[in-house]
Amino acid sequence: MSLANVKEIMLVLSGKGGVGKSSVTTQLALALSLQGHSVGVLDIDLTGPSIPRFFGIESSKVRQAPGGWLPVPVHEARTISDNASGAQNGVFTGERQLGSLHCMSLGFLLGDRGDAVVWRGPKKTAMVRQFLSDVHWGSLDYLLIDTPPGTSDEHISLVETLLKSARPGQVSGAVIVTTPQAISISDVKKEINFCRKTGVNILGVVENMAGFVCPSCAECTNVFSKGGGEIMAKEFNVPFLGSVPIDPMFVSLVEEGRTPVYPQGTVVAGKDMTTDEVAAENTADAVRDSGLLAEKYQSCSLFPLFDGFAAKLTLKV
Amino acid sequence: MGRPESQQAGKGDACAGCPNQQICASAPKGPDPDIPLITARLASVKHKILVLSGKGGVGKSTFTTMLGHAFAANPDAQVGIMDTDICGPSIPKMMGVEAETIHVSSSGWSPVWVSENLGVMSVQFMLPNRDDAVIWRGPKKNGLIKQFLKDVEWGDLDYLVVDTPPGTSDEHLSVNSFLKEAGLDGAVVVTTPQEVSLLDVRKEIDFCRKAGIRVLGIVENMSGFVCPKCTHESQIFKATTGGARRLAQEMNIPFLGAVPLDPRIGMSCDYGESFFDSFPDSPACKALRGVVRRVGEEMGLSADEVLEEA
Numbered sequence: 001m002s003l004a005n006v007k008e009i010m011l012v013l014s015g016k017g018g019v020g021k022s023s024v025t026t027q028l029a030l031a032l033s034l035q036g037h038s039v040g041v042l043d044i045d046l047t048g049p050s051i052p053r054f055f056g057i058e059s060s061k062v063r064q065a066p067g068g069w070l071p072v073p074v075h076e077a078r079t080i081s082d083n084a085s086g087a088q089n090g091v092f093t094g095e096r097q098l099g100s101l102h103c104m105s106l107g108f109l110l111g112d113r114g115d116a117v118v119w120r121g122p123k124k125t126a127m128v129r130q131f132l133s134d135v136h137w138g139s140l141d142y143l144l145i146d147t148p149p150g151t152s153d154e155h156i157s158l159v160e161t162l163l164k165s166a167r168p169g170q171v172s173g174a175v176i177v178t179t180p181q182a183i184s185i186s187d188v189k190k191e192i193n194f195c196r197k198t199g200v201n202i203l204g205v206v207e208n209m210a211g212f213v214c215p216s217c218a219e220c221t222n223v224f225s226k227g228g229g230e231i232m233a234k235e236f237n238v239p240f241l242g243s244v245p246i247d248p249m250f251v252s253l254v255e256e257g258r259t260p261v262y263p264q265g266t267v268v269a270g271k272d273m274t275t276d277e278v279a280a281e282n283t284a285d286a287v288r289d290s291g292l293l294a295e296k297y298q299s300c301s302l303f304p305l306f307d308g309f310a311a312k313l314t315l316k317v
Numbered sequence: 318m319g320r321p322e323s324q325q326a327g328k329g330d331a332c333a334g335c336p337n338q339q340i341c342a343s344a345p346k347g348p349d350p351d352i353p354l355i356t357a358r359l360a361s362v363k364h365k366i367l368v369l370s371g372k373g374g375v376g377k378s379t380f381t382t383m384l385g386h387a388f389a390a391n392p393d394a395q396v397g398i399m400d401t402d403i404c405g406p407s408i409p410k411m412m413g414v415e416a417e418t419i420h421v422s423s424s425g426w427s428p429v430w431v432s433e434n435l436g437v438m439s440v441q442f443m444l445p446n447r448d449d450a451v452i453w454r455g456p457k458k459n460g461l462i463k464q465f466l467k468d469v470e471w472g473d474l475d476y477l478v479v480d481t482p483p484g485t486s487d488e489h490l491s492v493n494s495f496l497k498e499a500g501l502d503g504a505v506v507v508t509t510p511q512e513v514s515l516l517d518v519r520k521e522i523d524f525c526r527k528a529g530i531r532v533l534g535i536v537e538n539m540s541g542f543v544c545p546k547c548t549h550e551s552q553i554f555k556a557t558t559g560g561a562r563r564l565a566q567e568m569n570i571p572f573l574g575a576v577p578l579d580p581r582i583g584m585s586c587d588y589g590e591s592f593f594d595s596f597p598d599s600p601a602c603k604a605l606r607g608v609v610r611r612v613g614e615e616m617g618l619s620a621d622e623v624l625e626e627a
């Protein structure tokens with residue numbers, strides 16, 4: 001079956017919608033790929049697929065191959081210049097081995113991007129099964145599975161199918177995403193209970209949208225309060241991976257393909273992310289819209305955070 | 318092919334080879350005998366409004382509670398809120414009634430009353446433990462939604478606001494098919510400004526068109542954030558494609574207004590308080606009042622009757 005040569009499978013789950021499951025999946029995939037791993041991303045949010053937009057491959061279509069589908073490539077394995085530290089001092093320090101990155105989503109199968117997929121449970125179940133059995137991933141280090149909110153058809157079918165067809169130990173577990181406020185936490189607790197009931201190991205909790213750094217004065221405001229994710233992780237005795245602030249530059253990177261640039265004094269997770277003049281010139285308009293998403297992501301303030309998460313997850317795995 | 322409830326479902330030529338053929342062919346046929354019961358039960362409800370969005374976490378439940386509180390600000394109006402998000406119910410916590418349970422009587426289930434004229438029904442009230450996961454497939458969710466509509470003793474209501482989960486699946490199809498006979502005023506679609514959200518919302522509007530639901534209008538939530546330190550306004554969720562306003566134009570539906578992102582709204586929800594009562598002078602509150610009045614107008618009511626101008 002198509003998952004035979006996949007070393008590890010990780011799920012990205014959250015009971016609540018709009019907390020950043022797809023955004024976390026995207027960034028984990030980029031970070032893993034930047035560490036040289038080959039990565040696949042499977043989007044099983046059938047009625048609201050966001051993965052194609054996040055990777056900027058909305059217009060791509062899936063190709064048929066004998067016995068199944070070929071996933072859509074974001075980039076192939078190659079060597080790129082390492083500008084993660086370059087953003088700091090303007091000097092590109094070296095090269096980096098980039099692992100291949102491929103995606104599969106229902107978005108690639110739709111005729112028009114505005115088309116609604118109005119499906120009841122049984123049809124969604126059939127599609128999830130097909131996604132798990134008929135996609136030619138080839139050999140992968142990690143397969144990340146992005147899910148819709150809730151604990152219903154897609155989730156039950158996903159876990160059921162994986163229990164039946166994955167090798168023991170192939171599914172390393174789930175990354176749980178939440179936002180800090182109580183309303184979100186109460187839904188996410190349900191998802192943790194879902195994992196407990198179905199025997200899915202929890203790799204860790206990511207608290208997303210924890211604080212917003214004003215681009216004008218670098219003041220950090222806790223738009224959706226703060227700390228809820230960590231408290232929840234303690235309460236349920238699961239690992240806490242870390243807090244991720246809102247970074248409008250990541251949004252522009254996704255929506256407009258701009259390389260992130262930060263004002264003086266921007267400190268994210270204890271790291272100064274100020275873009276100095278030399279590097280700012282390097283990322284001038286000409287450079288802005290070219291280059292791989294992964295290359296540009298190295299300049300994003302969130303990259304060091306996700307680089308750390310990916311390192312923690314690969315160690316655990 | 319054909320609709321799943323038609324007699325030919327699963328038997329047409331085009332159905333041969335479809336992995337769902339068996340499911341369609343074996344599903345119950347004909348009109349649902351419970352629909353007349355639902356219609357009778359809801360005959361005493363004057364206006365029924367759906368709150369929809371393809372995307373999660375854009376503020377459907379927050380907006381639903383706001384709409385409920387605003388309608389209920391008129392002491393003569395009776396208001397009900399129904400939460401059809403079975404796997405992630407948020408309404409009870411936002412209304413500060415999370416710990417309540419429902420009462421069953423001979424005439425049906427009694428909703429939980431938040432105030433004298435504002436009642437709530439949600440699956441949360443039926444869970445033995447607050448954090449229990451509801452791991453249900455579609456048919457079971459549909460069954461509960463049907464019971465919510467058929468068996469809940471709302472009494473005479475002026476407004477019933479129905480909150481929905483994200484997506485375009487079982488819950489949405491069921492609510493619509495169950496309420497069609499009883500008459501639905503329409504749907505308010507909630508979105509945030511960025512394209513990742515609008516992408517899903519477009520699908521929801523497409524769904525409304527296909528399902529014959531009137532779209533009363535679209536609300537843009539979390540639109541702009543004013544830094545409390547330097548008062549610089551940032552577009553946290555940047556409207557790179559023109560936001561809800563442009564989408565409304567594109568799809569020819571009314572634009573109801575934009576509500577700024579105010580951290581105090583989230584806090585009010587966490588504490589189960591009414592943002593309207595706690596921060597009546599905030600810009601977000603003023604914007605929300607405007608949106609509620611526009612919703613009233615779109616339903617053919619006078620704005621002042623729905624909510625007095627502040």
